[in-house]
Amino acid sequence: MNIIVANEREKTVTEIIFSGVTVADLLQQLHLNLEAFLVVRNREVITEDEALHEDDTLELLSVISGG
Amino acid sequence: MKCVHCSKPAVIGLQHGALCKIHFIDYFEDKVIKTMNKYQMIERKDNICVATSGGKDSLTVLYLTKKYCEKYDIPLTKIRALAVDEGIAQYREKTLIDLQKFCKEQAISLEVVSFEQELGKTLDEAYPLINKSAQKKPCNVCGVWRRYLLNKYAAKSGASKVITGHNLDDEAQVIIMNIFKANTKLTGRLGPISGIECSDYFIQRVKPLYFCTEKEVRLYAFLKKFQVEFTECPYSKEGFRHQVQAMLNDFEERYRGTKQGVINSFLALLPQIREQEKGNVESVRECARCGEAANKEVCNACQMKEMISHD
Numbered sequence: 001m002n003i004i005v006a007n008e009r010e011k012t013v014t015e016i017i018f019s020g021v022t023v024a025d026l027l028q029q030l031h032l033n034l035e036a037f038l039v040v041r042n043r044e045v046i047t048e049d050e051a052l053h054e055d056d057t058l059e060l061l062s063v064i065s066g067g
Numbered sequence: 068m069k070c071v072h073c074s075k076p077a078v079i080g081l082q083h084g085a086l087c088k089i090h091f092i093d094y095f096e097d098k099v100i101k102t103m104n105k106y107q108m109i110e111r112k113d114n115i116c117v118a119t120s121g122g123k124d125s126l127t128v129l130y131l132t133k134k135y136c137e138k139y140d141i142p143l144t145k146i147r148a149l150a151v152d153e154g155i156a157q158y159r160e161k162t163l164i165d166l167q168k169f170c171k172e173q174a175i176s177l178e179v180v181s182f183e184q185e186l187g188k189t190l191d192e193a194y195p196l197i198n199k200s201a202q203k204k205p206c207n208v209c210g211v212w213r214r215y216l217l218n219k220y221a222a223k224s225g226a227s228k229v230i231t232g233h234n235l236d237d238e239a240q241v242i243i244m245n246i247f248k249a250n251t252k253l254t255g256r257l258g259p260i261s262g263i264e265c266s267d268y269f270i271q272r273v274k275p276l277y278f279c280t281e282k283e284v285r286l287y288a289f290l291k292k293f294q295v296e297f298t299e300c301p302y303s304k305e306g307f308r309h310q311v312q313a314m315l316n317d318f319e320e321r322y323r324g325t326k327q328g329v330i331n332s333f334l335a336l337l338p339q340i341r342e343q344e345k346g347n348v349e350s351v352r353e354c355a356r357c358g359e360a361a362n363k364e365v366c367n368a369c370q371m372k373e374m375i376s377h378d
Contacts, residue, residue, distance in 0.1 A: 008297045035316040038286055045078040045286060047068040047085065062297045063285040064312065065122045 001054040005030070009062040024048040026058075036063050079286055082324050088290055095287045099131050099275050100138070106259045108273040109228065111141060116226035116270070118217050119148045119170075119177070121162030123288040123295045124232030126169055128276055130291070132230055133173055135275075143174070147224055151216050152181035153209055154189020161298045168294065180220050182212055186372055193375045194302075200374040205302035208371060215368035219359055221270050233274040236281035239329040240311045247311070255344035258337050268351050268360035280326060 003026070006013045018026055023039050023046055039046050040059040052058075068077035071084035078088050086094055103109060109132070117132055119125040129148055136143055148170050152159050163179060170177040183189045188196075190212075194205045221229045238257060245254040256262055261272040276284060288295050303309060318325040354361035356369040365373075 009299070033313075033316045033320055035282060035319045038282070038289060040289075044076070045088075045289065047077050047080055049068050049080075061285065061289060063282045065124065065281075 001052070003052060003055070004057040005060060006058070007060045009060070009064075018052060021051055022048060023050050023052065026052060032060070037061060038063060078290070079283070082327070091283075091286065092290060095279065095283055096131065096134070098278055100135060102259065102278055103135055103273075103275050106273065108230070108260070108275055109135060109139075109141065111139075113145065113227045114225050115146045115228050115230060116217075116221040116224060117146060117148045117175075117230045118221075118232070118272075119150045119166055120159075120232075121150070121164070121166030121169070121295075122232070123285050123293065124234055124237075124276060124281075126166070126293045126295065127284050127288050127291075128230060128232040129169070129175065130173065130293070131275060133175065146175055147226070148175050148177040149217060149220055149224070150177065150179045151213050152179055152183075153213065154182045154191055155300060155302070156191055158298055158300050161296060165294045165296065178220065178224070180216050182216075185216060186212060186368075186375075188375055193371070196375045197371050201371075203371075204306065206306045206308070209302070211367045211371060215359060215366070218268075218270060226270055229270050229272045231272055231274055232276055232284075234276040234279050234281050234284050235326055235330055236312070236315070238274070238277060238333075239315055239326040240308055242329055242333045243311050243315065244307060251340060252344055254333075255337075255340045258334070268353065278330070 001018050003016050003018045004013065005016050005026075016026075016030075018029065020026060020029060024034060027034055027037065027039075027048070034048055038061040040061060041056055068080050068085035069075065070077050070087035070090050072090045073087060075087035075089075077085035078091055079086055109115060115132065117125070117129045119129055132146055133143060135141075136146060148166070150163060150166055152163060167177060182193070186193070190205065190209055194203075194208050197203050197208050198205075217229060241257060242254065245251070245257075259274050259277040261274075262269065315326055315329075351360050351362060353359070354366035354369055355364050357366065359366055359368070
């Protein structure tokens with residue numbers, strides 16, 4: 001399925017061909033640590049077990065401060 | 068995941084169960100208030116200086132300090148925010164704008180002091196010169212001068228406590244860094260309330276977010292709609308801390324509770340570490356040049372200032 005991902009840390013918006021099911025699968029596919037990001041869909045934070053759907057638009061908020 | 072209290076969609080999974088937005092905010096605020104009470108971080112007689120930067124940790128701790136004072140009927144005029152502008156291009160100016168806006172909304176007075184105004188150079192200008200003379204990394208230079216200015220200006224404003232936004236991740240990282248470097252003396256200064264011995268020269272620092280993970284703080288700031296824009300310090304990846312942070316997050320992802328385990332183990336050992344270090348602590352005295360706290364004749368900040376004074 002196709003998913004749009006806006007990464008706050010990298011300041012990028014990319015369309016991804018996602019082969020998994022959940023948020024945890026997505027972060028694993030992107031080689032990102034679950035502890036380092038909050039995942040937001042439709043302005044709501046979702047947990048790592050949440051299933052993703054075709055054409056979902058997600059924001060990855062960086063947990064780690066930049067200092 | 069569903070909230071363990073109400074079955075609404077969860078926003079975070081914790082060791083003791085998942086929580087929805089409302090129950091997470093309650094849990095987080097309750098944890099911070101309990102930490103402040105347990106360690107008597109604020110007493111009625113205190114004048115409070117909150118060390119701020121405009122990032123998620125400092126906005127959260129400032130907001131909750133205000134909330135704490137309101138809860139216990141402590142006048143809000145006792146709280147002041149203090150920020151240090153290090154002079155890092157494309158970085159600090161952005162967070163300071165968020166901070167100024169936040170303090171205005173919360174009606175808390177804010178003072179901003181800068182490396183440039185106080186020491187004659189920005190960090191960007193000073194770091195290459197100090198590195199040339201003493202092979203210091205930018206984070207070393209920044210840390211020394213930040214602590215120096217925070218202590219100096221907190222004292223000037225009459226503060227009896229400095230509140231910082233250090234969270235559980237920050238502390239776990241420093242504990243591991245000190246273990247890796249066998250730095251027991253510095254480890255003894257850590258904890259929810261800093262310092263091995265009380266000193267007239269250092270204002271006591273307290274950390275209300277001590278038991279909150281960085282992820283919890285970011286989530287709280289997001290749910291409370293605090294304006295926190297992610298900006299990255301250009302020097303942050305040069306530090307040893309960055310490697311330790313990645314390692315701890317990697318462990319936490321695989322073994323939930325790792326960071327809390329580091330903190331719990333450390334707190335169990337802290338009384339012995341402090342007792343052991345009491346005899347070894349260099350006595351704090353007045354710097355011969357600036358009159359601020361020093362553990363030798365001239366403080367580290369003045370020594371660094373000397374290195375840049377000829378350019």
